[in-house]
Amino acid sequence: MSDSNAAAFRDLKAALAGRIAAERLIDDPLRTLAYGTDASFYRLVPQLVVRPEDEAELQAVLAECRLRRLPVTFRAAGTSLSGQAVTDSVLIQLGRGWRSHEILDEGRAIRLQPGVIGARANQLLSPFGRKIGPDPASINSCMIGGIAANNASGMCCGTAQNSYRTVRDLRVILADGTLLDTAAPASREAFRSTHGPLLAGLERLSAETRANEPLAEKIRHKYRLKNTTGYALNSLVDFEDGIEILKHLMIGSEGTLGFLSAITYDTVVDEPCKAAALAFFPDMATTCRATIALKPSPVSAVELMDRAALRSVQDKPGMPEILRTLPGGAAALLIDVRGHDEAELLARMEEVQAALEGIRTLEPVTFTREASTYELYWKIRKGLFPAVGAVRETGTTVIIEDVAFPIERLDEGVLALTDVFHRHGYPETILFGHALEGNLHFVFPQGFEKPGEVERYQALMDEVAQLVGVEYGGSLKAEHGTGRNMAPYVELEWGSDAYALMWEIKALFDPENLLNPEVILSRNPTLHLENLKPLPAADEIVDKCIECGFCEVVCPSTDLTLTPRQRIVIRRELARLEALGAQATEADQQRMTQLEEAYGYQGIDTCAATGLCATQCPVGIDTGEMVRQLRRDRSMGKAPLARRIGRHFSGATRVARGGLNAAGAARAVLGVNLMDKMSRGARRLSGDRLPQWSPALPKASPIRVLKRNASGAADRDKVVYLPSCATRIFGAAHDDVESRSVMEITLALLDKAGYEVILPEMIGHLCCGMAFKSKGQYDEATHKARELNRELLVATQNGRYPVLCDTSPCTLQMQEHLDERLSLMEPVSFAHDHLLPRLSLTPLDERIAVHVTCSSTRMGLTDKFVTLARACAREVVVPAEISCCGFAGDKGFTTPELNASALEGLAEQVAECSAGYSNSRTCEIGLSHHGGIPYRSILSLLDRASRAAGGSPR
Known part of the structure; x- marks a missing residue:
């Protein structure tokens, strides 16, 4: 890049800094590469990534870019396959500010901002028995902006229900910054006044096209088929009014004519x-x-x-x-x-x-x-x-x-x-x-x-x-969509007359060719062969990644740092640079150093490593496993400490409970506000090395409840109860009306259901190993798993009795690593399959929330989770677009911004709920803090709503 071009981007960033927060103006080497990558096989690295949060900010970005003649490209989810959303100039990326929606006409229409996920739109319409027309295969990941901009269709949509046929209205921002709302008469009239030549030009092209019978018939023929090559020329034969033509030209225009800030769809019936x-x-x-x-x-x-x-x-x-x-x-x-x-x-x-x-x-x-x-x-x-x-x-x-x-x-x-x-x-x-x-x-x-x-x-x-x-x-x-891959062939398909018509359309909307240039229309016959994406071997765990981006919708760090796809992108670039060896230039070496230094936080520290991404990945890649391997490499020197903790685990948990008691005493003396302020200050002074205290930090768990003798009653079914180390440490919240620990609740519920409870020997010393594995301490994780396996085989008489673990993530870890003879169950599966038949339920007259943990999702327990909750309460809320909570064991303390980012918007969705329920004590701490309501074990809900079959509530 020339010095003058580099200066132009620096100047642009400086000009935007007065309007847009610094963290949303991104030009560092790691994130420009990561955020600039889409699902196509092309690679261009933007010079500046901007994340405007509303229309006014976006208009400001367009104005400053136009002033400097800098091209801009719009990006939604980046699942497009043909190079529509890559650029080496300015990339405008949609963030949280573009996810609002409004149901209209009792579900017969819906207004959506471009950042709404397609599947979310259908979830909103489901109570009305309706859905949006387009149904692309990527609907669980792609966003409305991309669906409309590419005129994506899908399996059942055909041509009758695509965006072109079902669009009712648009809010669109043109290259000159003008906003047109086609649903608002005042906006339409103002636009006719200020943009009369544009509308007149479109109406002229429409009249000329309809008068050219061979061309008009060719257009009609082409759109009897599915067709997204080039611009939507059918708008010129389907409509005569300039605003209607403009509205329909925007569909499938791939960000080359304007920015769709909202679209109103006429919905279609979803036959059940x-x-x-x-x-x-x-x-x-x-x-x-x-x-x-x-x-x-x-x-x-x-x-x-x-x-x-x-x-x-x-x-x-x-x-x-x-x-x-x-x-x-x-x-x-x-x-x-x-x-x-x-x-x-x-x-x-x-x-x-x-x-x-x-x-x-x-x-x-x-x-x-x-x-x-x-x-x-x-x-x-x-x-x-x-x-x-x-x-x-x-x-x-x-x-x-x-x-x-x-x-x-x-x-x-x-x-x-x-x-x-x-x-x-x-x-x-x-x-x-x-x-x-x-x-x-x-x-x-x-x-x-x-x-x-x-x-x-x-x-x-x-x-x-x-x-x-x-x-x-x-x-x-x-x-x-046309993208870069087919841009050189548009004229071949359409012919010179239609192709010239498309260039006229482009000139009417974007005379300076600043909106996503080289996409749809290009004079470069080899464009589709240039800027090809390298995919070097980086790690066997992730080498099969096709960079589709399907994983991003469930990743808790999506709006904070990197997604799984982006973590892989950077690992591949590091592998490419490393492979250069002696051929690497000084600039290559400098770039590699910059990427490695930034990746520590962006790629490794802020990864929850829960494996939830694998549930969305078409080829089943667990990017978290790659991150855990990288943590292992970074923490080799900490292996002796991990070994000492593992060998003295009972003492380590006692120390942790002592810390909670001390924190509780300080809270009582200082109060929540001062305690929070002091903790944040100490963390800041330590360079974020100290953990962050949370107002939701609970009391220490009373371990004495485990000191009980089995009755030995021959007529009672037996279950081995394994309280996780988390529930052996974290007790009830300070201000919650539910004052019992998870262990107390579980034991009471098992007694109520008529089970004889067996506790493993040396229970305070046991751990499934996940706490060590997540830190990259694989050797100690393996040792703890073997230790636990031995004790559970003894307690269950080699698998004769089922094992109930009160924490879902630990159960999944055990299922993956312990003896197959063991029947290992977490709270939801055990309660649904074994406790419900033994209890009489009276649903509570409450509105409650549930959080399905990552491990529950991976174990396929989502439906059972919701079914169990609905059996116990009048109304159950499953917050939308909250997947992984980002607490990830201890990340809620050590990287609290991850937990905060993952749960943004939770409080609004659960505001009218009396309480929330989950099946991981650490997750519940973060959920309580950011949800504003107490979150407890799902077993607490079942205990409150149940009584022993044939008996009275206990």
Whole structure:
């Protein structure tokens, strides 16, 4: 970068500093790289990342960039696949300020800001039996801004329910900073006054296009298919009014025409009754004929999968056996049917069966309504893209593109496309897609490092573009947006007249070409071959990462430091720099040092390492495991201390209880406010080395409650109770009406349910090892796990009796590392499966909150957790978008900002609740502090709402 350009970015940051907080103006080497990475196979590093929190701040950013002629790119979730959201200039990233929503017309419409996750929008609409129209496969992670900006569609959406068809209104900020709200008459009139030439230009283009019958007919033909290549030219033939044209041009414009600060969708009915069939056909031609036959049928989705696609998932757990025995040319259709009620569903299933009559299948077509099988079928379909990512050679990326053929020529197109891939040396390519729309995704691994690979890829894409866009009159981009990967081919697909029309549109909105330049439209014929992302081997744990970003939605540090994807990005860059060896320049060495120093806090210290990211990752990567390994490497010198603590663990827990007693005494003398102030001051003076005291810090737990003798009653079922070290240390909160410790509650509940409780020997010395493992002390963690394993085998008589541990994270740790003979259960699973049948419940007349811990989520206990809570209380609140609490053992004390960031917004959601319930004592401390209500063990709720079967409440 030239000195003048560097100076321009420094000047921009200085100018914005008066309007935007310093922590939201980011230009350090680590975070610009991390935040600048998206799911595509392109890499550009922004010079400045800005996180405006409202429209006024965003308008200020645009004004200052326009003054300096600096390009800007908008970023939502960064799950886009074609290079829409990368830049080497200014990246505007959406933060918490863009997540508001408003339900309209009793759910018939919804107004959403661009930072709302797609699945969250549907969660909000669920009580009304409705949803937004678009349903991309990434809906659990992608944001509304990206869905609208790419005109993303999906499995069931087709063309009838995409953003273009279901947009009601927009709030949009143009390149010159002007805000237009199409729902507000005053805003529309003001815009007509100030931007008359823009609207007149759009209306002129509309009139000219409609008068040009060959062009107008071509546009209509293109949008009978799924099509996101270029701008939404259908707006010019569908509308005559300038504001309506503008509104619909914004959909699919990928941030090149303006910024969508809010969108109002007309919602669609979410039919509750669902069924699916996985139909197998002998060859692709038969499969395509079946697709055409199904087109007029009342189906919600028809997903095509070729034999290579099915082969990529056939060996995964739970897959149907038939996948392994299909002949080489076979293909499948996943047929989804939905209805408002059972009668309608059955009638539609019969219509589908009738449509397929006479078409040869490899086995009878059978619909399932069983939830687990239905989900399995969709798991097969949704697992195809990551399946390729998981088996690719390290160092290669995964290319996914999506084309659309006219459905009547789908069988020809599939065969021709397959032939192209084979001729160019891509036999491993898999094909799948939304068959009813003629929409096919093709996925293949691609390396760019070896000689000739870039040229091979170019030759492939050139022929694919000619085949699909010209010979078949199809779409080169059906739903993923044009991006950088297809920008050089837009003119080839559309022709010179339509292409010139797109450039006119761009000039009307953005005459200086500052909004996301080189995306959608580009004069550079090799743009798609430049700035390719390196994916060097960095760590076996994460090398399969395809940087999709699906993990980010559940990561507690997303809004604080780095996400799992971004942690991997930086590890890869460090690996790349290290591999340079003697060839590294002084600048490379300096950059490596800067990244390593910053990564300590950004990547390692602020990772909760709970493994929740693995539940969202398409290839099951636990980034927390990589971080724990890095902690081990950093803490090798602390191994002797860890060993001393482990060997004298009972004494260590006594010291911890003594510390809590001392803190409680200080609290009583100083008061909460002064205690908090002094603690913060001491932590600041120590350079954040001292832990942060919390007002929610509880009393010490009374260990004496464990001194009890078994009754030895022969007629009572036995359970081994293992209180975790956390519950042996942390007792009840100081100000909570529930004054009993978790141990006291658990023992009382087990007595009430008629269990004989067995306590392991030397219980004060036992630990599952997780406290050591999370710090990277693997050797001591292993030692403690073996020690515990031995004692539990003795206590359970080699697995004869179940083990109840009162802390969910510890239970998961034990399940992963202890003897398989042991039946290890945490509070929710034990209470749901074993206590509920033994107790009589009277639900409390209370509104309560529940927090499903990371470990409970990983163990698949979310539904049981909510079911248990609803059996015990009148109303149960599960706070939205609160996943991992970020307390992570002791991070709530040592890195309190992680806990605070993860739980931002919790207090508002639980404000009307009497209390909250969870199954991890340390998590409950952080939840109480940031939620503003007491959080207790879920066993406390069950104890309060229950009585012994046939008896009175105790």
